[in-house]
Amino acid sequence: MPANLTAEARAKLAKYTAAKTIEEKIKALQEFLSVAPKHKGAENLLLWATRRLAELKEELERERRKRQSGRGPRIFVEKEGAAQLVVIGPPNAGKSLLVQKLTGARTKVADYPFTTTLPVPGMLKYEDIYFQLVDTPPLTEEAPQFVSRVAGLARNADGILLVVDLSTGDPIEQYEKMRDILAQHGVLVEKPRGTVKIEKGGSGGIDVIMVNGGKIVDGTIKDVEKILASYRIYRARVIISGEVSLEDIELAIFRPLTYKPTIVLANKIDVPGAKERYKKLYNYLAERRDKSVWLLPVSAKYGVNLNKLGELIFKRLNIIRVYTKQPNGEPSKTPLVLPKGSTVIDVARKIHSDLAEYFMYAKVWGPSAKYPGERVGPDHVLEDGDIVEIHARR
Ligand SMILES: Nc1nc2c(ncn2[C@@H]2O[C@H](COP(=O)(O)OP(=O)(O)O)[C@@H](O)[C@H]2O)c(=O)[nH]1
Ligand SMILES: [Mg+2]
Numbered sequence: 506m507p508a509n510l511t512a513e514a515r516a517k518l519a520k521y522t523a524a525k526t527i528e529e530k531i532k533a534l535q536e537f538l539s540v541a542p543k544h545k546g547a548e549n550l551l552l553w554a555t556r557r558l559a560e561l562k563e564e565l566e567r568e569r570r571k572r573q574s575g576r577g578p579r580i581f582v583e584k585e586g587a588a589q590l591v592v593i594g595p596p597n598a599g600k601s602l603l604v605q606k607l608t609g610a611r612t613k614v615a616d617y618p619f620t621t622t623l624p625v626p627g628m629l630k631y632e633d634i635y636f637q638l639v640d641t642p643p644l645t646e647e648a649p650q651f652v653s654r655v656a657g658l659a660r661n662a663d664g665i666l667l668v669v670d671l672s673t674g675d676p677i678e679q680y681e682k683m684r685d686i687l688a689q690h691g692v693l694v695e696k697p698r699g700t701v702k703i704e705k706g707g708s709g710g711i712d713v714i715m716v717n718g719g720k721i722v723d724g725t726i727k728d729v730e731k732i733l734a735s736y737r738i739y740r741a742r743v744i745i746s747g748e749v750s751l752e753d754i755e756l757a758i759f760r761p762l763t764y765k766p767t768i769v770l771a772n773k774i775d776v777p778g779a780k781e782r783y784k785k786l787y788n789y790l791a792e793r794r795d796k797s798v799w800l801l802p803v804s805a806k807y808g809v810n811l812n813k814l815g816e817l818i819f820k821r822l823n824i825i826r827v828y829t830k831q832p833n834g835e836p837s838k839t840p841l842v843l844p845k846g847s848t849v850i851d852v853a854r855k856i857h858s859d860l861a862e863y864f865m866y867a868k869v870w871g872p873s874a875k876y877p878g879e880r881v882g883p884d885h886v887l888e889d890g891d892i893v894e895i896h897a898r899r
Contacts (some may be wrong), residue, residue: 509546510735517541518550522705522758527565531846533560539809543619549728549752553760556689581661582626586635587842588822591624591658592770593687594668595679596643599772601625602805603668604640607814612640622651631815634826634842638666644683656690665694665767669786671779671802676786680769691760694767696797699747701757712742719745721754729754732817758867766821768799770814775804785863825889827852836892843887853895 510518517537524530534554541551565843582589592600596618604610610627613620625640641658642651659665669676684694699719711730721729729743730754743754756762768788769781783802792799799821803810824845826840841855849869853861870877871891887893 509542509544510550511540511542513807514541515546515735518759522736524891527561527568531558531561531565534561549756550759552689553756557759560690563650563653563822582624582637582639582658584637584663585626586628586637587824588663588818589626589637589639589661590664590666590818591639591641591655591662592666592668593641593644593655593683594770594772595645595670595683596648598643598668598679599805600643600668601640602686603666603770603803603811604638605771606805606808607811608638610640618643627856629815629818631819631842632803633838634819636815636818644686646686647681652686653690656687656692656854659687659692659765660690660763662765664818665692665765666818667694667798669769670773671771671773671782672773672776676771676782677789680786680789688762691762693762693764694798695793696764696795697747697762699745699749699753700762700764701749701754702744702746702761703733703738703744703757704738704744707740707742707825709740711739714742715746716744716878717746718748720748721745722748722750760844766823767797768801768814768817768821771800771802772805774802774809775807797816825887825891827887828890828892830858830892832892832894832896847887848883849881849885849887849893849895852887852893853883853897856895860895860897863899865898867896868894 512536517533517540521530521533521537524533534557538554538558541547565656592604594600597616601612601621602614604612604625604627605614607629608627610625612625621640622642627638628635629638639658639662641655644652644655669679681839711733713726713729728751732751733741736758771786773779774783787800790798799817801810801813801817808841823845824842825845826842828836828840829852830836841852843855849867850861850864853864864883867881867885868878869881869885869891872888873886873891
């Protein structure tokens with residue numbers, strides 16, 4: 506068993522997973538921490554439990570304040586447009602000015618830190634779609650009160666724009682600090698070798714599903730069942746994507762990790778010394794294993810490269826635009842936005858579940874069609890710019 510917990514400690518964690526209210530969760534975690542072994546094999550879980558406890562206490566405090574005042578600050582931002590991206594960065598990096606210049610949103614810009622305390626959204630136009638950019642409070646250890654709020658916004662978004670300030674300090678350090686703070690809160694900006702998703706419940710048994718070359722590097726499916734059983738989980742779907750370890754699986758029970766496609770915006774490229782700092786960061790990111798983090802030097806102040814961001818986001822998110830049409834009608838003006846690799850039946854499903862159920866065939870015009878109006882089946886893979894006409898039984 507990876508974490509080598511005592512039966513007592515395990516029982517406390519089981520109590521945590523079963524807890525319904527914040528108060529119950531806090532109590533269970535406190536009990537867990539008081540009995541948890543302090544040895545090396547349990548380090549990650551202890552770290553997680555300590556952080557989670559702090560988060561829950563904060564949540565409780567927020568709830569309390571909300572009850573008192575009738576309504577609390579708006580933590581989550583309703584999604585609009587093709588995708589939502591949170592703009593995250595240290596104090597004074599230029600987050601607010603970037604969002605303002607890119608979207609016209611009226612968010613406060615000032616040369617003193619902590620001007621932005623609530624998330625502010627704006628829309629960035631890219632050709633015929635919009636991306637929603639959300640300005641956020643600063644992410645730094647010096648302002649712990651914002652950390653879980655910013656991480657929460659990131660977890661809920663489709664992607665992250667990580668702003669690094671080229672006018673001061675070491676850009677690599679800035680990047681690593683933010684990456685690590687987010688990771689501690691379950692948000693990954695670098696693509697991991699593998700991910701685990703555990704959906705509790707279901708009809709019965711533990712169902713381990715491997716996708717995208719899913720593989721457990723140090724164990725078997727039997728080991729997974731044993732780990733889950735030790736937390737009294739007997740019914741669940743465990744979805745493994747890529748390479749994962751048994752410890753990854755154990756941690757996923759309590760700390761779901763989610764990976765978000767990320768672009769680093771190296772801001773203030775206009776200031777003296779910024780180019781050298783940018784070079785350092787460029788070389789550093791280019792050496793990373795998978796190059797999943799992209800980089801764009803910008804100047805919010807002088808508008809440098811801001812016109813390139815829309816296309817970069819579009820490519821980074823791996824999405825396509827598909828236009829639907831009725832027989833004899835015109836293609837829709839606004840496209841549906843879908844993940845790359847989506848098929849005709851995905852489009853049908855997105856329009857209406859009935860359309861998918863009674864699907865007969867589709868006609869396709871555009872990049873994926875062999876000829877204009879090609880007749881295709883449900884599994885035909887679409888490309889950006891395709892026009893689709895779906896025919897269903899009535
Ligand atoms: N020279 C320069 N200054 C910038 C740039 N972007 C932002 N600033 C300045 O940096 C300060 C902080 O900007 P702000 O957008 O409020 O940062 P935030 O705290 O990250 O939201 C302000 O004085 C901005 O005018 C830039 O690209 N170049
Ligand atoms: Mg700001």
